[in-house]
Amino acid sequence: MASVVQVRAVTVAFGGLRALRGVDLDIAQGERLAVIGPNGAGKTTLFNVIAGDIAPTAGAVVIRGQDCTYRPSRHRPRLGLARTYQKARAFSGLTVRENIYLALAGHRGRHRALWRSPADRAMSDEAGEVADRVWLSAQLDTVAGELAHGQRRQLELAMAIATRPDVMLLDEPASGLSRGERERLVDLLESFDERLTLLLIEHDMDVAFRIAQRVVVMADGEQVMAGTPEQVRADPHVHRIYLGTEAAA
């Protein structure tokens, strides 16, 4: 199957610290890929490079056949890419509806209109429907800054799915969620269209292994191994660097 995202020998250095060391990654259309690893492994840096928030020191990023290595993040939505952040980054002064509306407006190029048109009203209604998908319809007119942590993460997800992306990058979507919220999250992720390519960073192994078809393990800025969830779960090296040797026993 054709690769929709290609990461080629990407290195990122912050001064003397090398956060990524020649990472290669091919993600196929419709693949569900989880990236796991201990803190400082370079997972979020890898996400930031793919999403265009950080330009790599060396290497290349190709999305849907286009070299995007040095193109800023604002070009990514046009290529069908959407992302969430490790720390939920909703617009705290705007309501849930307005946050989702902005995701839609950004994707559809309605950036600078100085008047409200029927298209705006349609997007506003659509924002309500998206909020319903992530169980936020009761908070539609609540300012994002007043949402609970879990609700902010739901809003992040809503902003990502609103644009119906081809590729979605989710950075620890289950972080800080209760058990019930995690179950709902997994149900939601499993309900996505199978053509959607999903790249997921997740510390919760239950969530990561249930969603992913393939798991990439990173440590110290490098890819340590890649395989099916079962292969990763059984690998002693992974246990040693990430899950802990006691867990292997």
Add this chain to the structure above:
Amino acid sequence: MNLRERVTGETLALAGLVLLLVLLPSLATAFFVNFVMTQTLILGLAAATIVFLARYGGMTSLAQLLMFGIAGFMFGNAALDGGARGLNLGWHPWAAVVFAIVVTTLVAFVLGAIASRTTGIYFLMLTLVYGVIGYFVFAQIVEISGPGGITSIQRPDLLGPPVRLYYAGLLLSVLAYVGFRAIRRTAFGLALQGVRDDPVRMASLGFNVPLHRALAFTLAGFAAGLAGLLNVWWNGQIDPASISIGPTLILLIIAVIGGISSLEGAWLGAFVYVLVFTYLRDLPLVDRIGITEARFNTVIGVIVLAIMVLSPEGLTGIARRLPVRTTRKELGGTRA
């Protein structure tokens, strides 16, 4: 009080205030209307551009008085014929108006584009630098001004009587207030607030953050230019000292007095400033306690200090808290 009731209440109160201001020339003295209130409307309009950028864009600009001044200087250069200084282009006054606004808006776009990649204290400092550069440009280039400025500037015949200038100020203030409020709900306004809250997130959604900031700065520059035109018509002259650091800070202080997060606060702050500036010296016995005209800025400083201590959101912040307290009291201390 729910949101709809509050909005309706606010709208009715503002409509009543506008009606009062429309009727003011038949209720108050000519001095109060043509000096106090006209100046209030002009300074309020200029300060509203600071509030617009700060509240919706998260950009505290010290360059708004420069835009205000550029419009005045450009009008003086274009409209005057045979004056002592300036280009003396001798254009029709309304052609000069268009010229002044176009130049001001273009300058605002260029300066906004340069400043658009900075935020916070760096944006503030850069816009302060703009103000300082602007002062020296007009003070040192004698072809367009020189230190003495441009004098004997006439306003268009349509605005001949002073009360018409008052009404022009009122009309532009109402349009600016309604326009800025309406923009808040548009795609541009929502995106601007998104840029304020999280520019990185906005970029990831596909928005060109620097361009958005530059366009907001341009819009604010346009409105500040309109205020600058009113000012040059009201004063009949303009000189570089009127856009130096002192007046630049005063415009910011006006916005702070009213409440930098509130559009209506811009005009409220201007009203308080003009009232103090106009009437302080006339208060009985104030000179006995050392408050003389020379110490006006000290008095303004104390007023700002007192307001900041009482309410960082300025006078409108104090005003907005009053009904809430009443409501909580009525509810026996529970939150609605």
